[in-house]
Amino acid sequence: MSMQQTLRALADPTRREILNLLKRGRMAAGDIANYFSITGAAISRHLSILREADLIYDQREGKFIYYELNASVLEEILLWLTDLKGGNEYAEKK
Amino acid sequence: MSMQQTLRALADPTRREILNLLKRGRMAAGDIANYFSITGAAISRHLSILREADLIYDQREGKFIYYELNASVLEEILLWLTDLKGGNEYAEKK
């Protein structure tokens, strides 16, 4: 949704690692949790923060809830960062 | 320095606005502070977080300390975000 929400979601190393995992394909919440050494409850909260930022979405299938990457919302941030990076190219030094 | 430090620095709206300001060129700490409605002390701390993340650097000139953008550290984040998005066009262009 908002850039603020997205950047805040990206500012946590566990959440970034979750996104890296999901790059290879969707995963059930439990499998994600098993990958880390923190509790499933903690992972669940991280997942909800990522979901609120629209960086992932979930689909329930029976007992399992699968999470999948949605990287399209990164576009706005990429644009801003690229602009920031390129915007100073011709600034004169004083 | 680390991606963690950079993303944490970017996760605050005031700090992002400071970076946007500095895109147009360097500014003295006081001029930056005047742009916002929070105290100079608060801005000073934001500046030190940005400096620790290497997103800006400072040069003292007499009474003034000028801050200047250093967007080169965004490279790593741009690569990671682009990779997350699914392509590595950005990396290939390098």
Place this chain on the structure above:
DNA sequence: TATATATTTAACAGTTAAGTTAAATGTTAA
């Protein structure tokens, strides 16, 4: 030297964030 100006640092308060354990919810299968 003393004083004014620019900026940072210290100490503190309120808020938000991330982790834990325990309880609750939703689903499948006996």
Place this chain on the structure above:
DNA sequence: TTAACATTTAACTTAACTGTTAAATATATA
């Protein structure tokens, strides 16, 4: 219906974040 499993939500603790005011530091100038 009951039991087992998968996941989330609630309550709580602790640590980190952001702001404030006041004191400290650095520089320039009268």
